[in-house]
Amino acid sequence: MADRSRWACRWRGIIGGASHSGNRRFPGGLGRASGGNRRARLLDSDIRNIVCSDPINTWNEMEPMPERRKLIAGNWKMNGLHAAGLELATDLSKRLAAAGTVGFDMLVCPPATLIHPVAQAVAGTPLAVGGQDCHVKPSGAHTGDISAAMLVDAGCAFVIVGHSERRQNHGEDDALVAAKAAAAHAAGLIAIICVGETLEQREAGQALDVVASQVAGSIPSRADAANTVIAYEPVWAIGTGKTATSADVAEVHAHVRATLAGRIGDPDAVRILYGGSVKPSNAAELMAVDHVDGALVGGASLIADDFWGIAETCR
Numbered sequence: 001m002a003d004r005s006r007w008a009c010r011w012r013g014i015i016g017g018a019s020h021s022g023n024r025r026f027p028g029g030l031g032r033a034s035g036g037n038r039r040a041r042l043l044d045s046d047i048r049n050i051v052c053s054d055p056i057n058t059w060n061e062m063e064p065m066p067e068r069r070k071l072i073a074g075n076w077k078m079n080g081l082h083a084a085g086l087e088l089a090t091d092l093s094k095r096l097a098a099a100g101t102v103g104f105d106m107l108v109c110p111p112a113t114l115i116h117p118v119a120q121a122v123a124g125t126p127l128a129v130g131g132q133d134c135h136v137k138p139s140g141a142h143t144g145d146i147s148a149a150m151l152v153d154a155g156c157a158f159v160i161v162g163h164s165e166r167r168q169n170h171g172e173d174d175a176l177v178a179a180k181a182a183a184a185h186a187a188g189l190i191a192i193i194c195v196g197e198t199l200e201q202r203e204a205g206q207a208l209d210v211v212a213s214q215v216a217g218s219i220p221s222r223a224d225a226a227n228t229v230i231a232y233e234p235v236w237a238i239g240t241g242k243t244a245t246s247a248d249v250a251e252v253h254a255h256v257r258a259t260l261a262g263r264i265g266d267p268d269a270v271r272i273l274y275g276g277s278v279k280p281s282n283a284a285e286l287m288a289v290d291h292v293d294g295a296l297v298g299g300a301s302l303i304a305d306d307f308w309g310i311a312e313t314c315r
């Protein structure tokens with residue numbers, strides 16, 4: 001089984017500021033801190049106390065926010081047989097290991113049948129493995145479902161919940177997504193909660209309201225930046241080749257960030273991913289948008305060169 005404690009420690013380190021490298025964010029935009037050593041020495045509990053004691057963030061201009069390390073996540077969806085899946089994951093894990101220190105974390109979410117072999121194949125490398133969905137219960141008479149505990153047992157550190165394909169094809173609503181995220185947290189998984197508007201909703205000018213409502217309704221209690229990632233995936237951009245403009249992405253991500261305040265621990269440290277036709281050719285522009293803390297990639301994550309090319313824009 002994969003060593004999940006490695007990931008838990010790593011995440012605590014990131015959230016707690018232990019991995020601060022000098023690329024610090026400030027309210028109102030990107031910037032570099034001078035004299036940031038004091039913050040770098042603060043403990044995890046210090047950061048938590050500062051942020052959680054006041055959900056309406058009161059960081060002043062001189063206080064650096066926790067760094068958000070980019071997360072490049074591949075959602076393989078219902079793709080991949082044994083040999084090809086192992087080859088892809090092994091290829092990525094070798095590139096990651098050879099790259100040494102990079103500015104991003106990398107995750108693959110294979111179909112359920114491949115989670116365990118992929119986790120075994122990449123064990124001991126920085127490549128993390130996740131599931132694509134989980135049930136709200138830890139076990140029971142739920143034919144065809146998979147529990148968060150089973151994902152952990154198979155080697156997962158993450159699970160995607162509330163993907164629009166689950167919301168649309170399986171009738172999942174915000175309350176169910178929140179319950180799945182809570183189940184993931186209870187099992188020790190990091191939940192990647194997906195939100196995103198349809199084309200009709202965008203054309204009706206409802207994108208911001210829809211996304212904010214999904215975020216508010218899909219976050220369970222006790223969620224924080226260490227156990228939760230948000231993924232904004234406009235439904236009309238998934239698998240279509242259409243990508244939201246940088247301006248649209250910036251507007252929605254800023255709105256998601258504002259919506260997180262008061263609803264989640266360490267709201268400024270929560271990573272918000274963009275997903276929807278991300279490719280090597282558009283990744284650099286998208287990853288440079290403020291409050292875009294990585295990508296959730298579908299089709300391009302099935303091709304090692306393309307997925308690696310996306311990640312390299314965050315190097």
Ligand code: 13P
Pocket residue numbers: 075163233237238239240241275276277278296297298299300
């Ligand atoms: P594509 O990258 O294929 O558009 O899929 C995005 C997605 O749904 C990832 O979860």
